[in-house]
Amino acid sequence: MKQSLFQITENVKLTESIYRMRLSGDTSAITAPGTFVNIKLEGLFLRRPISVNDYDDNSLTIIYKVVGKGTEQMSKMQSGTLDILTGLGNGYNTDLSGENPVLIGGGVGVPPLYNLAKKLIAQGKSVSVILGFNTKAEIFYEEEFKALGCNVQVTTVDGSYGIKGFVTNAMEGMNYTYTYCCGPEPMLKAIFKASNTSGQYSFEERMGCGFGACMGCSCKTVTGYKRICKEGPVLEKEEILWEI
Amino acid sequence: MGNLKVNLCGIELDNPIIPASGTFGFGYEFAELYDINILGTFSFKGTTKDPRFGNPTPRIAECSSGMINAVGLQNPGVEKVISQELPKLAKCFNKKVMANVSGFSVEDYAYTCERLDKIDQVGWLEVNVSCPNVHGGGMSFGTDPAAAAEVTRAVKAVTTKPVIVKLSPNVTDIVAIAKACEEAGADGISLINTMLGMRIDLRTRKPVIANKMGGFSGKAIFPVAVRMVYQVAQAVSIPVIGMGGVSCAEDVIEMMLAGATAVEIGAQNLVDPYACKTIIEDLPKVMEKYRIENLSDIIGGVK
Numbered sequence: 161m162k163q164s165l166f167q168i169t170e171n172v173k174l175t176e177s178i179y180r181m182r183l184s185g186d187t188s189a190i191t192a193p194g195t196f197v198n199i200k201l202e203g204l205f206l207r208r209p210i211s212v213n214d215y216d217d218n219s220l221t222i223i224y225k226v227v228g229k230g231t232e233q234m235s236k237m238q239s240g241t242l243d244i245l246t247g248l249g250n251g252y253n254t255d256l257s258g259e260n261p262v263l264i265g266g267g268v269g270v271p272p273l274y275n276l277a278k279k280l281i282a283q284g285k286s287v288s289v290i291l292g293f294n295t296k297a298e299i300f301y302e303e304e305f306k307a308l309g310c311n312v313q314v315t316t317v318d319g320s321y322g323i324k325g326f327v328t329n330a331m332e333g334m335n336y337t338y339t340y341c342c343g344p345e346p347m348l349k350a351i352f353k354a355s356n357t358s359g360q361y362s363f364e365e366r367m368g369c370g371f372g373a374c375m376g377c378s379c380k381t382v383t384g385y386k387r388i389c390k391e392g393p394v395l396e397k398e399e400i401l402w403e404i
Numbered sequence: 405m406g407n408l409k410v411n412l413c414g415i416e417l418d419n420p421i422i423p424a425s426g427t428f429g430f431g432y433e434f435a436e437l438y439d440i441n442i443l444g445t446f447s448f449k450g451t452t453k454d455p456r457f458g459n460p461t462p463r464i465a466e467c468s469s470g471m472i473n474a475v476g477l478q479n480p481g482v483e484k485v486i487s488q489e490l491p492k493l494a495k496c497f498n499k500k501v502m503a504n505v506s507g508f509s510v511e512d513y514a515y516t517c518e519r520l521d522k523i524d525q526v527g528w529l530e531v532n533v534s535c536p537n538v539h540g541g542g543m544s545f546g547t548d549p550a551a552a553a554e555v556t557r558a559v560k561a562v563t564t565k566p567v568i569v570k571l572s573p574n575v576t577d578i579v580a581i582a583k584a585c586e587e588a589g590a591d592g593i594s595l596i597n598t599m600l601g602m603r604i605d606l607r608t609r610k611p612v613i614a615n616k617m618g619g620f621s622g623k624a625i626f627p628v629a630v631r632m633v634y635q636v637a638q639a640v641s642i643p644v645i646g647m648g649g650v651s652c653a654e655d656v657i658e659m660m661l662a663g664a665t666a667v668e669i670g671a672q673n674l675v676d677p678y679a680c681k682t683i684i685e686d687l688p689k690v691m692e693k694y695r696i697e698n699l700s701d702i703i704g705g706v707k
Contacts, residue, residue: 161436163677200675205622206466207675229466245677366462366612368473369674372433374426375449375478376464378457385457385478390433403460 161248161371162189165241166220171234174223174300178268179235180213183220189247190215193254193276194342194362194394197222198370200243201230207245208234209370209389211342211362213271214278220246223271223300248370249393252276252360258337259285263310264327264351266292266343270301272362276340277308287311288336292327292347296320328354339397349402359397363388379403406691407698408684410444412666413566413591413643415500415527417444420656420699421684424647424670425450425504425530425570426475430489434673435496438681444666447502447530448489451520453512455481465603465612470622470649471671472601474615477506477535482516490525500527504570506535507555514558521563529565531555534572534597546572546597549584556588568592568645573625573632574600582636593636594645594668596629622671625649630662637663637704651679653686657694663704 166185174180190197190212197220198207208230214221226235252272257280263273270291280287289310293299294317305312313330314322323330327343328350339359341351348361365388368376372390379386381399386392408419423434425447431440440446458476465472480489493501503520507513517529533546533555545551552569559567569585571578573596582593598619603612611617629648637644646664650656651672659667672679687699696702 161677163437204466205469205471205671205675206464366464368464368471369427369677371677373429373677374464374473374674375429375458375475376473377461378463378475378478379461380457 162186162246164244164246166244167241168237168239169219171237175298177226178223178298178300179226180221180223181234181237183222183242183244184218185220185244187215187218187220187246190220191247192251193279194252194272195247195249196370196393198245198248198367199234201233204230204233206368207370209248209367211272212275214275223268225268245370249389250391252340252362252394254279254283256338256358256360257285257340260288260336261285261338261340262288262290262331262334262336264290264292264331264339264341264343266327266347267294267298269341269343269347269362272342273340274301274304277305277310281309288334289313290315290327290330292343294318326350331355352397352400352402355397360394361397361400362393363395364393405688406696407700408687410665410700410703412645413528413568415566417666419444419684419687420660420664420666421680422446422502422645422666422668423673423680424668425532427670427673430493431497432492434677437677440497441499442684443499443680445499445502445527447504447668448493449479450477450504450506450532451479451482451485451516452477452506452508453482453516455479455484460614462612462614463618465618467601467603467620467622468624470620470624471674472603472613472618472620473598474613474618476615482519486519486523490523494525501525502528502530502568504530504532506532508535509537509539510554510558513555514562517559517567518562521565526565528568528592529559529563530568530570530594531559532570532597534570544572544574546581547575549581552581553584553588556585556590560589566591568594570597571595571636572597573628573648578632579635579639582640586640586642590642592643592645593640594647595636596625596632596648599625599628621649623649623651626655630658633659633664634662634706653683653690656683656687657690657696657702660699660702661704661706663706665703
């Protein structure tokens with residue numbers, strides 16, 4: 161974990177409620193795809209945890225959905241600096257993927273899969289991606305995943321684009337060695353049931369600190385209590401205990 | 405440079421800064437960021453006789469200048485704290501630590517305190533009486549002078565280390581409770597614990613927190629904390645630890661003027677993990693500004 165100041169270099173609207181912010185700063189604490197950062201915003205008490213979409217030695221990209229005061233404030237920033245805690249959470253482990261992993265994202269769960277796909281492709285793996293949205297207007301990053309060389313399928317609940325239905329409809333008949341996913345909990349649960357491989361599932365929870373101090377985001381797992389912010393947000397399939 | 409040392413119940417602290425229980429874990433998350441030996445001490449995560457998972461999530465809600473938490477005393481239980489957490493802490497903290505203890509019966513408190521009293525690393529026992537008394541109709545021990553005194557007496561009977569009773573602000577007369585604890589043998593009083601609060605999500609019309617209500621803390625509660633520390637410090641002759649919304653060196657001085665011998669920092673650690681380090685570094689400058697040579701001289705110095 162590291163606390164440092166980042167400079168906003170870009171902040172663009174991708175869909176009606178989804179924005180992408182690029183920042184420059186010290187990313188040395190970010191060591192894996194699927195980790196997150198925690199952002200201090202003017203006038204708000206708690207920091208706002210956002211997943212890392214992509215990073216390199218001195219730049220960070222986050223993609224976020226405007227859902228409340230914090231993200232609304234972020235959406236209006238065109239320049240300036242942000243106080244950010246980086247290198248939070250465990251992230252995805254790419255060693256377990258096998259040769260043909262499938263990456264499944266739903267809505268604002270899509271962003272962290274981007275750097276994961278990049279890493280897996282760099283390791284010579286053949287990566288399939290399923291992106292699930294409610295409707296055509298909400299789709300983002302289909303082209304970006306294709307540009308990395310992924311085999312991309314898009315599903316929409318209303319059938320306005322791609323496969324009609326849920327991400328699990330796209331999983332039917334697909335061959336893959338491992339499952340990585342991020343999205344709303346009902347989606348994760350549906351993938352858990354539909355998937356015939358092991359996998360890693362990224363969870364979301366309201367957090368106090370984001371670095372393991374307050375126990376605000378604890379969950380129960382097969383291997384004991386875990387903090388979503390510290391031992392998570394990524395849990396292995398075999399350790400997940402569903403409470404819903 | 406001014407002198408930051410204070411004496412807390414017979415143990416000298418290098419400075420009065422103490423991260424509050426529940427905001428600092430068992431120290432090692434923060435030891436990754438800075439040498440936590442610069443702290444006066446810290447109060448470790450509230451420990452109970454048996455392991456506890458705590459409340460369902462969401463446990464956290466944002467508020468104006470503060471937050472609500474309803475963690476529900478998640479902790480691994482006193483035996484694991486002694487066998488796993490404290491040896492791990494010993495690797496990054498060489499000072500005496502404050503053991504924060506909670507219980508759901510008088511016997512629970514006595515048992516857990518007796519176990520921790522035997523541990524050399526522990527310097528003080530901070531007894532959180534804000535928990536519900538399961539044998540007393542679920543009412544918090546800390547809302548009734550007689551119940552708070554009963555817990556104090558039971559803990560004092562089985563321990564040798566200084567016992568500091570941590571009081572809830574959610575009461576009609578906090579002075580009566582502080583006095584009852586002093587009469588029952590408490591060596592110190594710490595206050596305030598969080599204030600009972602609630603938030604409702606306008607979209608779902610449900611409480612934000614799964615437990616519906618939780619403890620409100622952060623900058624917003626500072627004036628209430630200063631007032632209660634002042635009232636209690638005026639009424640008792642044992643040391644008082646002030647806490648509640650403290651977020652900078654000036655707040656520390658204000659708490660001490662109100663009557664605090666030492667000051668705990670809580671919610672601020674969660675949003676600024678360097679908060680205590682910054683406060684310790686800023687204190688000499690702020691002392692100089694207000695012409696304070698010995699920090700201990702200003703305790704209760706409000707005119």
